[in-house]
Amino acid sequence: MGKPMALNLLRAGYALTVHSRSRGPVTEVAAAGAADGGSAKGVAERSDVVIAMLPDSPDVRQVVLGPAGVLEGARAGQVVVDMSTISPLVSREIAASLGAKGVESLDAPVSGGQKGAIDAALSIMVGGPRAVFERVLPIFQAMGKNIVHIGDTPGAGQVAKACNQIIVATTIMAVAEALTLARKSGADVAKVRQALLGGFAQSRILDQHGQRILDRNFAPGFRIRLHRKDLGIALDTGKASGVPLMATALVHEAMDAMIAQGHGDLDHSALARFVESLSGIEG
């Protein structure tokens, strides 16, 4: 995700200094005009706004707070924007560490995937002070389209992203159960999908993933193993705030089972295969 986002920032005319723990993307983005920061600390020393895009909470903690990290190179008045999808609790912890040095921060997770990143069409959900959000907004606009300031609290963007992943996963499970029931009951599954899209059961998931299930098209898209990670964040956030997420937990377990069976790199719509396998339908 980081590479196409960086290329869009260059295209929008921003001066860019980059670093990645793997060399490949740095070489490519440097060829397009970015400077090589050499380390996260080096990027922070040479930038007004620092953007992180990393797989998970421990990665962000290490790259921002660890040795040769962003915090070491950061100065008061600077802004650090974390666009990774991580735990809101870790977002708060990082915002506090940066804040102690006078550094501003935003959490700004995205949805829209690789395609959204390439097309500069990401949805961006932002937590942190509104004034900081407004200062960074033109930068977000170079990478995304549906950009919403969720709240002033650090982690508010991550909370919205967790909510998004809960709804998407659980709706896929709902569609998977319904279409498997239709199939095993001998109904015309395509007609059931069509009839239901005209009513109260309508959703983008029934439309797009319902079609994927009909077409047996489980090439990612968004991989089950990544969605499982995001549901883990949602469940941890629920535990921290005392919200038992029973449906989400069930879908998390189903994704765990899919991963254990070697299907973690299929698109998340392949949850239908979980319901099907329980129903005696062969993959």
Place this chain on the structure above:
Amino acid sequence: MGKPMALNLLRAGYALTVHSRSRGPVTEVAAAGAADGGSAKGVAERSDVVIAMLPDSPDVRQVVLGPAGVLEGARAGQVVVDMSTISPLVSREIAASLGAKGVESLDAPVSGGQKGAIDAALSIMVGGPRAVFERVLPIFQAMGKNIVHIGDTPGAGQVAKACNQIIVATTIMAVAEALTLARKSGADVAKVRQALLGGFAQSRILDQHGQRILDRNFAPGFRIRLHRKDLGIALDTGKASGVPLMATALVHEAMDAMIAQGHGDLDHSALARFVESLSGIEG
């Protein structure tokens, strides 16, 4: 539901003979021009097409197959249309009993509620032979708008309706978990809903029931006790065809708990109160 549907048939110019186990609706519809059949048998004797609209499977079994019922008054070549939401298994049983006497039948459950019935805007999902569907289509068009022939098998319409109720219920649960997590995490719930509607989590449920949850508007709408009945049908259908519906079963249990706590007559969007009560939020 039966009364406004009958009134729409009269408005469309159909000659109508009616019967109801309660007197009130018969008096009203008779005042608008319908004849009183005196019994279900009496209606069948005087009609070319017989329509049933009843609460649940045992009611349909009794009114169609029981004493002074439709079957007693029916003749070969006639069509019986059951628009109730009942078990597909019972639909098949009734179609077989009618078929043994040469009577055609369709199962044609609806969605759209009281308002859809009054506005002649019901969605109608139809199972049964296509030729019979086409014969009855003008009558359906006097009562509904999104009319889909799901399949030739008796019960196919009921299967589609069960799929609809699975998706609607489970999506409400997904939205309830997400918005409760947002609320307890201190996020701006209205902004979370708004941000998510722009992306892959979009659904009619997030839009309309998400707004209901924000507004604390739990006046029905569609009552929890009726949706619980429909999920019971879905679970029975799943058992009969070997499809374990784990997410649906969870929502069914949640609705059971709501009913036990005296909330069965709230709108089904009040599932949010179930998640909230587990999270220590007072009603």
